[in-house]
Amino acid sequence: MASWIPIEDGSDFSLQNLPYGVFSTDDLDQRIGVAIGDYVLDLKALAQEKVFAAIDFDSSTLEEPTINAYASLRKSVHHDVRKLMQDILSESTLLGPVLRDHRDRRDRVLVPLSRAKMHMPMHIGDYTDFFVGLYHAQNCCDIFRPGMGLPPNFSSLPVGYHGRASSVVISGTPVHRPRGQIVLNGIPTESLCQKLDFEVEFAAFIGRGNKMGSRIDVNEAEDHIFGVVLMNDWSARDIQQWESTPLGPFNGKNFCTTISPWIVTLEALEPFRTTPLTADPQLPYLNQDEKQSVYDIPIRVSLENDSGTYSVTECNTKHVVFSFAQMLAHHTVGGCPMRPGDLIATGTLSGPTRGELGCFLEATRNGIDPYEMKAQFSGKQNISRAFLEDGDTIEFKAQVQGKSGLGHVGFGACKGKIVASA
Amino acid sequence: MASWIPIEDGSDFSLQNLPYGVFSTDDLDQRIGVAIGDYVLDLKALAQEKVFAAIDFDSSTLEEPTINAYASLRKSVHHDVRKLMQDILSESTLLGPVLRDHRDRRDRVLVPLSRAKMHMPMHIGDYTDFFVGLYHAQNCCDIFRPGMGLPPNFSSLPVGYHGRASSVVISGTPVHRPRGQIVLNGIPTESLCQKLDFEVEFAAFIGRGNKMGSRIDVNEAEDHIFGVVLMNDWSARDIQQWESTPLGPFNGKNFCTTISPWIVTLEALEPFRTTPLTADPQLPYLNQDEKQSVYDIPIRVSLENDSGTYSVTECNTKHVVFSFAQMLAHHTVGGCPMRPGDLIATGTLSGPTRGELGCFLEATRNGIDPYEMKAQFSGKQNISRAFLEDGDTIEFKAQVQGKSGLGHVGFGACKGKIVASA
Structure with a gap:
């Protein structure tokens, strides 16, 4: 064509x-x-x-x-x-x-x-963030509860939580470093975030909704998905760690979430399907007939600041144990109504090696082990980071090419620059 | 008047x-x-x-x-x-x-x-549920982690999580018993909820919002609250228990949340202020000048079914350790934007005695000890419940009267009937 x-x-x-x-x-x-x-x-x-x-x-x-x-x-x-x-x-x-x-x-x-x-391409009614990236989950467990393995529900259901719709913004919007409550020397303290992080995610916009009290069948769920975008779910790790027990992430996430501006339809991505990681037997409501339900899309991450541009990582949308269709079937199994414009995201999409991790939390083991990034132009020195600094711009890009004759399918940039707190 | x-x-x-x-x-x-x-x-x-x-x-x-x-x-x-x-x-x-x-x-x-x-009186952009009821938190900890006391952050910050805006409905809307994933005999199973519960809460609608990256000062926060309603945050305890680790409640909450239809303004409630429970030193951003920042409003709960009407409990909006102003200051400390119509709720408002508990989870110790409720008309027998049954209607009512000459301030009913899953 x-x-x-x-x-x-x-x-x-x-x-x-x-x-x-x-x-x-x-x-x-x-x-x-x-x-x-x-x-x-x-x-x-x-x-x-x-x-x-x-x-x-x-x-x-x-x-x-x-x-x-x-x-x-x-x-x-x-x-x-x-x-x-x-x-x-x-x-x-x-x-x-x-x-x-x-x-x-x-x-x-x-x-x-x-x-x-x-x-913003759609008015978002509700935004839901899942946690279906296998390697991300394994790494988080290794860091925060070593030796205890994955949570027992991880392979039985797409673990997810409700996010904040009002702070989802379009690529290019500045990201204010949040203030919040963190623990310093054992004492709860009001402070600027000292562990500001990015998170590589993939997100789906809902097209057709469902009525309250009804559910979406897993094998009809793709009919309810209008299309997909790249997402950076910026995270304040120190705020998140102190607040998250017992009810999950809150201010550590709700200060900003960036999406790419163009919604790519599932039809455009049809040639790029692949098999999800999970092989566990699923409960009937999660049992998707179509096994090629996940997409093989590499997402490249770069960091730019005054001194240059650096390659950070390359993730892939395939590193998940549940598909969007399964997330949607689970989300609605109890009758939760979805509306056009609702957004559901995968959670962080880390791969199995150190060059494929989807956030600094994993790459630096929560800031302990600084992560070196390669300058994209010769003559420039590499830099390293524990977490993000003011003035850093993080950009995600993703592009796939199908069989000969088919053009590229890309998402445009998903980027944001860290600015000092307002 | x-x-x-x-x-x-x-x-x-x-x-x-x-x-x-x-x-x-x-x-x-x-x-x-x-x-x-x-x-x-x-x-x-x-x-x-x-x-x-x-x-x-x-x-x-x-x-x-x-x-x-x-x-x-x-x-x-x-x-x-x-x-x-x-x-x-x-x-x-x-x-x-x-x-x-x-x-x-x-x-x-x-x-x-x-x-x-x-x-619905307002279009809800985002709905946030807090967990600031002291006795509720103590009881939940006693049931789920006996001997471990309150979470360490409980008195330092208003613990909260993002809820689902699309499933907040007006009083009178039927409540479909949700299906979902629960653990039966140690095995994850797709089932109707077997532990369906109510939760007595108090909720505030945001009037004026704030821009992303800005914060709302605790002492100006009441200017951003348009008014308050009663809320029943229906909960599927078995679904919630299996899904909640590590990211908090999800399908256990997002099938239905009922509010009373009339928004009572803070001006109308001015005579009913009282002192919050907490006496802990607060971080500056939570330090509210006005100490009379919580309201003394009893909420009476009744259950009605084919056989009669029964008194369930009497809660009070004062059993909290943080005020709405403090919740709002905390919610925005990192720059999270609030929009007109956003809803923030207290979480369950149990009192210190068994007749003042705000949900069956607490009253029955997670279904172990059935809870007897007194018939409201003589000649009728009392009934007991572990959790809610299809056909039960739960109704909250709240009314306060100030000094002589001032009329009553009430909220109208907040009620819903449990119906079989669709």
Whole structure:
């Protein structure tokens, strides 16, 4: 599949991808767009051109300032809209000329990416963070309860907790170093966080919800997922450690969580499925027919500061013991209602080796053993970190390429810079 | 203060109270109202009558279908609106005749409570549940970790966790017995909850929020609280016990949380302040100047089923070690943004004796020792419960009376009936 729009070889946004975001420009109010090469396809403008008239759905959902209403529609609508967008952007289909050969229309619906300011793509009702990364769980247990092994429920259910929706922000938003209560020399103290960390995660936005008291079947759960983003669940380890017993993480997590701006659909990721780590027999409500339910997507992490750019780690979305479908089936087994725009995340995605750990907590064993990171340009010295310093920017990037002919599928950057406390 | 509207002696809704709710009728769309005696004062209609013209605020916020926009205004606006409502409803003020003597206007703005269908008063962005009840915490520790005492952080900070906003519902909504994963004979099993419980709580709705990265000072925190409601945080104890380690409660809580429909303002509760339980020195950010920061409000709990109505317990909102102001200061110390409509709750409010426990978990020591409840009508036999059965309705009521001349301040009912799993 090639497009008549020039798409650079390394672009995240091929015809195979077509991820959804929300953007504005100096001239355009906040609206839904789809990334293609170095452009954003303005879906509000495209809907107003009646391009979607042949598809049976309420196209005014594409003129909203968030994706929530559109995401709540049937999967078949998303499929048909995707197919139509591929057709009009392709150089070899009958519909190709619809945009390509009409310069006025083209100018109305294609916006250079460089002019787009990105916004939160969906209004998040509730955000849930899971803890399904196998190596992350093993490492955390080794650090905080050595010799005791994984929690007994770890392989029976996707362990999760409710997070804070109000502090989920779009890539590029500054991250204020939080203050809070930590224990210094055995005494509870009000202090700036001294153990500020990143966490590499993968997160799914809910499309269609379920009513309170009903449940989502594990084998229908993917129909309820609109798409996925990269997530950095910034963590204040010292605040978290003191507050977390007995009810779990709170202020150690709720100061900021960053997501990448483009929601990549499951259709775009179809070629990149793989098998999850778990082989345990599952209870019926978690028993997913489709075993290729997890995605093989490497996530590369870099740190940038005034002195240079450094490679931190490479994680992968496959290092989990439960799929998003299983998380969703578990989340709703008791009747908990999901709403369009709700967000569920994997928890940290560490791999089995030291170069694949998804946070400094693991890489430094809670700050004891500083972690050396390689400068990305020759002539620069490596640096080491126990935890994050003010002025550090952490950036996640992820891009996969399928079989020949398929373009890249990437997520755009998920990044944030640590700034001093306000 | 007496009103020209007849108010029965036992009414929750005196001139001192004037709580806000959202209602509709067969003829009226969803709108904001204030309860007075057996009536609802329709604030949308009242705003359209230009009754609030003398107060400097955007009165269109009173024509919205939720209280969020109005609650986000300055406290002085809420004060002025309250004063004006008291004046036009009072029999002894100059403004009394504005409604009393204009039958057409009166008919337009006063709706019989019996015709009002109540809705969620605010759109909840995030819901946070704390764990600041002293006796509840002591009892839970005695049951689950005997001899180990309270968690070390309990008196240093308001322990809390993020709850699920999507499952908070208005009084009267049926409660589906959840399914979930529990341990039976040592084996993780998918089952209906066998330990379904209520929890007596008190909750505050946020009015004005704060920006991400900023904090709310403990001594300004009450300016950010619009008002309070009763809350039943229904709990599936068997699901909760298996899932909660290491990240806290999840499906054991997110199937349903019920609130009373009327938001009682802090101004209405001013005469009912008392001293919190804690005497520990606090860190500066939790050090509240005003020591009378907790309210002395008894909450009576009854259980009704086909065979009768039974007295369950009497709790009190004063059995806490931190105030709402302290919870809010702690919640935002790291920069977590609060939004209008966010909800923060105390956790279970047990008292020191067996007749004052706020859940069956405590009253039955996790189901071991069935709890006898007294029939409210003579000739009926008492019943006992380990946990809740299908068909049980649990109702909370709370009403306080101040010095002579002040009417009652009550919350209306907070109730829900257990129904079989959907």
